[in-house]
Amino acid sequence: LRQRKSFKSSPKLHNAQRLTGKRRTVIARHGPHQHEYDSVSKGCQGNGIRTTKYSLLSFIPMNLFQQFHRVANLYFLFLVMLNWVPVVEAFQKEITMIPLVVVLIVIAIKDALEDYRRYRFDQKVNNNVATVYSGKQQTYVDQRWQDVRVGDFVRLSCNEIIPADMLLLYSSDLHGVCYIETANLDGETNLKQRQVVRDLPQGSELTPENFHSRIECENPNNDLSRFRGYINARVGLHHDNLLLRSCTIRNTETIIGIVVYAGHETKAMKNNSGPRYKRSKLERRMNMDILWSVVLLVIMCLTSAIGHGLWLRNLEGASFLIPDTTSPALSGFYLFWTMIIVLQVLIPVSLYVSIEIVKLGQIFFIQNDVDFYNEYLDSRIQCRALNITEDLGQIQYVFSDKTGTLTENKMVFRRCTIAGVEYPHEENARRLEVYKPEEDEAMGRSHTLKSRASAKSLSCKSLSCNRSSVSLHTLTGHSEEEGEETSSPTLPRHSAFSSPMEKDVVPDPLLVQKLNCLSSPLFLLTDASMELTYIVDFFMALAICNTVVVSSPNQPRHVRFSLPRFSTLSPPHTTDSTRSFTGRLFARGKPASFTPSPSPIPTKRGTDPDGEPNFEDKIVQLNPGAWSGLENSNGAQDPPGELGADELIYEAESPDEAALVHAARAYHCTLRGHSLERLLVELPGMGSLAVRLLHILPFDSTRKRMSVVVRHPLTKQVVVYTKGADSVIMDLAESPKGAEQSESRQGHIKEQTQKHLDNYAREGLRTLCIAKRVLEEEEYEVWLKRHAFAETSIENREELLLESAQRLETNLTLLGATGIVDRLQEEVPETIEALQRAGVKVWVLTGDKQETAINIACACKLLRSTDQLLTANCGSKEACKALLLALRAEMECGEAAEGTSGFTLVVDGRTLEFALQEDLKGDFLELSRCCRAVICCRSTPLQKSQVVRLVQDQLQVMTLAIGDGANDVSMIQVADVGIGISGQEGMQAVMSSDFAISRFKHLRKLLLVHGHWCYTRLANMILYFFYKNVMYVNLLFWYQFFCGFSGSVMTNSWVLIFFNLLFTSAPPLLYGILDKDVSAETLIKLPELYKSGQNSKAYLASTFWLTMLDAIYQSLVCFFVPYFAYAGSDADMLSFGSPINASSLLIILLHQVIESRTLTWLHVLVLVGSALFYFSFTLVFSVVCVTCSPPTNPLGVDKLQMSQPLFYGVCALTTVLALLPRYTLTNTVVPTFFRENLKPGVSSSTWKTQTSRSLTLTSDSLQS
Secondary structure (H helix, E strand, O other), X not given: OEEEOOOOOOOOOOHHHOOOOOEEEEOOOOOOOHHHHHHHOOOOOOOOOOOOOOOOOOHHHHHHHHHOOOHHHHHHHHHHHHHOOHHHOOOOHHHHHHHHHHHHHHHHHHHHHHHHHHHHHHHHHXXXXXXXXXXXXXXXXXXXXXXXXXXXXEEEEOOOEOOOEEEEEEEOOOOOEEEEEOHHHHOOOOEEEEEOOOOOOOOOOOOHHHOOOOEEEEOOOOOOOOOOEEEOOXXXXXXXXXXOOOOEEEOOOEEEEEEEEOHHHOHHHHOOOOOEOOOOHHHHHHHHXXXXXXXXXXXXXXXXXXXXXXXXXXXXXXXXXXXXXOOHHHHXXXXXXXXXXXXXXXXXXXXXXXXXHHHHHHHHHHHOOHHHOEOOOOEOOEEOEOOOHHHHHOOOEEEEOOOOOOEOOOOEEEEEEEOOEEEOOHHHHHHHHHOOOOOOHHHOOOOOHHHHHHHHHHHHHHOOHXXXXXXXXXXXXXXXXXXXXXXXXXXXXXXXXXXXXXXXOOOOHHHHHHHHHHHOOOOOOHHHHHHHHHHHHHHHHHHHOOOOEEEOOOOOOOOOEOOOOHHHOOOOOOOHHHXXXXXXXXXXXXXXXXXXXXOOOOOOOOEOOOOOEOHHHHOOOOOHHHHOOHHHHHHOOOOOOOOOHHHOEEEOOOHHHHHHHHHHHHOOOEEEEEOOOEEEEEEOOOEEEEEEEEEEEEEEOOOOEEEEEEEOOOOOOEEEEEXXXXXXXXXXXXXXXXXXXXXXXXXXXXXXXXXXXXXXXXXXOEEEEEEEEEEOHHHHHHHHHHHHHHHHOOOOHHHHHHHHHHHHOOOEEEEEEEEEEOOEOOOHHHHHHHHHHOOOEEEEEOOOOHHHHHHHHHHOOOOOOOEEEEEEOOOOHHHHHHHHHHHHHHHHHHOOOOOOOEEEEEEOHHHHHHXXXXXXXXXXHHHHHOOOEEEEOOOOHHHHHHHHHHHHHHHOOOEEEEEOOHHHHHHHXXXXXXXXXXXXXXXXXXXXXXXXXXXXXXXHHHHHHXXXXXXXXXXXXXXXXHHHHHHHHHHHHHHHOOOOOOOOOOOOHHHHHHHHHHHOOHHHHHHHHHOOOOOHHHHHHOHHHHHHHHOOOOOOHHHHHHHHHHXXXXXXXHHHHHHHHOOOOOOOHHHHHHHHHXXXXXXXXXXXXXXXXXXXXXXXXXXXXXXXXXXXXXXXHHHHOOOOOOOOOOOXXXXXXXXXXXXXXXXXXXXXXXXXXXXXXXXXXXXXXXXXXXXXXXXXXXXXXXXXXXOOOOHHHHHO
16 A cells, blocks of 8 residues: 555646645555555554553553543542642542542443443454465455455455455446445445446456455545546446445345455444533533532632731741741641641532433443334444533423424325326325324334344344345346255344335226236327326336436345346237337427327316316227236236245435335336346236436435436437426426427426425425436437546546436426325324423424425314414515514514414525525524524525524523424534434434434433433432532631641541542442432423523522532531530540531431432432441541541540430431421422423422322332
């Protein structure tokens, strides 16, 4: 491999085709140029991967280096070092190190376990075996993935995983095609085609020793959809020639490729960014309060330092003072740092570790919530971002995609219009109304959350070569390997977009009878035959204008079939007279050469609008047998000897494609085979036809359409079939020139089609327009030269191909349009209604038509009957500005009108483009923030992300974006919380999201229940941490007023250090994971309770300072009650500190009991265990420790104190007096707060009844 800054010029390449920038040269490792391999392979990485952070030698230094990036750890390291300075030393040097060491060890153990899991995964991947060519043995041998190198030849068979990014050089497919499944890369299970490099000889297997070509390609990058390069300085290489690591070979017996990128240079590894990390809003607030704690610490230390200096100055020369030359000011300075060490607990060093543990616990319970489990998909919720669970409880705006998010994304053909005639498919509509999804009882699945792995392995096994592609050489039934026999029956396979609801389309009777005419040679009426041309072309386009892969479910593995030539295909029941009649029909149907009669097109049976006899009356003779069984297509039987249509499996890249192919099949326009060069299509009355496929112009978001260029099997003309968005196709459809009647007919078709499209949109149907263009040979040749140049270009290839496609897709003849229904997901209206009651504003950002989006908004209750609809459709920036101001004025007038519950704004894509410009942002935002909902139609992926960022930045609100497709990735990544839906469009949205769910309805419980719980739990736990630290530290501070601000403490240093580290550390963790302030049932019934999180009422600045005041009050009670109780006694310093420590522990533990709304046996166990641990430790310490805490001696102190009744009396009185205000506050203010957030009409008694379920002492609440 060799990397350079730029290419040398080559006379064989045009300047536009040169690959500029850094590039790579690849030669065969064991080819004719192998002597050069070592020199050009410098800098090339091996194929072994390493995702671990550490090694055995580097773990300790690297882990410590990363941990000390945290300011809190650096702060405590500073305190440890400070305690080693003799003049400011407060404790034993070893004791001060304990908190930091414990925190570092806990985090190091966690990091080590995570890294070990990554190590085991790396080993498993690196030890996978692939078949690689060996130069020494002159054959292919098994080799581990980690030993594969750039330039190696790798041979793979069906179902094997690709070990590295390889250039496809050979395929056993006769047309040089390889099918891959990219599920491991992007989650999509539909098959994708890859093509052998052009100009390489096919037919015999590649011989590595004779491969003398040099490959020039771009340097490794993370762009999955792009690959540029050339071979032998003349043949262009593109992403269709590249096999990506982690993909799986399907439906192809053998392929051979040469490795161009290996290991961490592969595109899959370049895109492996690991888990997502974001900083939550609560964490940002907590960091600010930690700074306040630092300020409080400095104030306390300054007070002590000043007090100590004044105390020394006032007592200068006192007999009990040890003579010292240090001045009072310098002593005060030293004491400042001593107090920093003594009061170090005020900064909660363990809080960060505790938060990580609590969030892991919260995620565990979210992921194991059975309500999020989807039995059909065998999937549950995925938590990909580990540190923003509390943000789920603070969402204020939800931005949602429509298709696949609010709807099923299971596209079902509903109705169509052809040549201006609408076919309502009423029977098909009734079928959809009564349809209920069938349970998959054949699989016998009874899933639990633990059965996921086994189910996945089963599904992987079923995706085998047994569903080999029905390309055109597989239809004759002659095996190339007749000696091989099938060893076992194949398993049934589930294919995407192929449920019975999607496949079983009921044909329209009128359209069936019109198509029957193809079987009637006597049908020669001029105007009717013209319409029939449109109908057949329409269904031809539905069948072939796609990238569908045709598969067979029961094809034995490795049994290959051959088809000698397309010209030998002879349909069994098609007579020559019928074929020749159809050929004349299409020839006469050419818009440029055929003049129709004045009779208009019939619109329904009986008579047309002008009173002419209908289509049925013009039929001279029909052949009923040709369409027997079509009215009940579900049970139709195909003629013997042919592969039944019901036995074909269509694997489409989108549900729209699958729906249209199934619709065409319902009319016996069946796509039976699909290869790189040819298609096999069965048309009614004509049997199977071989269609030569010249070009595929794939769909892109710029053109919003796709096209295929074919050689028509009957007329032999070059025909372009196009399908796409109606907004684009209608503009490209132009009237033919030269014939007035033909031009009038096209105008009539466009007018009628537009009316039908508007009706479809109002019904909420997704619309696609179908068109075609017939090319003259000279015109095609001119276009072909330009297109060939674009295809072989290296630089600007995408732009050139776009221009080439746009040049061809003009002057289209409009054939018709389709209406596809995408049903609403279950419980979507209830979910949106609950979110709106919770104070969440829901915006829908969709690429659909305005009418379709409004219809769906009404169906899902986003748009209510009492809402006033505001529509913004503009053609210029000035008009947009004026309209925004006018709508704002209309809103202000409408606010006073009766019967209006709110406003809903509907904006189209063009207006949104203007509104997002800098000078109109404010007006648009001011208008939209006053609306109850906003619907953005015809919006692009970029506009979606711009809208989310605008609202998020300008309004300073918490946003959530939810979608299911690649076009939603940008807004998912921009939002504070991104949620992907694992639906019908692959896993791009899921892989970019923070959380992944399978249905939109899960958003209701995720936000209203788990979001509320996570936020309140974490907020209360953080406040509790601040409380207990401030409360305990203040005890040490009050003591300074009675010891001359000397930095002494009334307890031994071991208890002081362990108090927060061990004795009171476990209860907050349990509190943060299991506490439920309100039950799940109540949160679902009363979504208004969610508003507390939106307004951050659980963690306001006032709440923080109120907690601080309460901690200071409790510390005063805890210190001065024992002080007055032991006043005048002979109790020493440690005897005085013993009841203070015990009382503070009881107060802190019982304080949490008061704050908790859920008490289980586990809570009781931890709370009682913490108290018993403290008393056991102090007793043992006082009995066995003699010199553990110099210069003080705690021997027997706690044992003596605990044997006296005064100790227990002081502890009881102190605890009651300290907790009384908190108990009163909790039982008066909190219920009032909840009642204020309830909807009108819900009484406090109802709230008490519903929330009382949370206060249990049984194990059932923990299990729930």
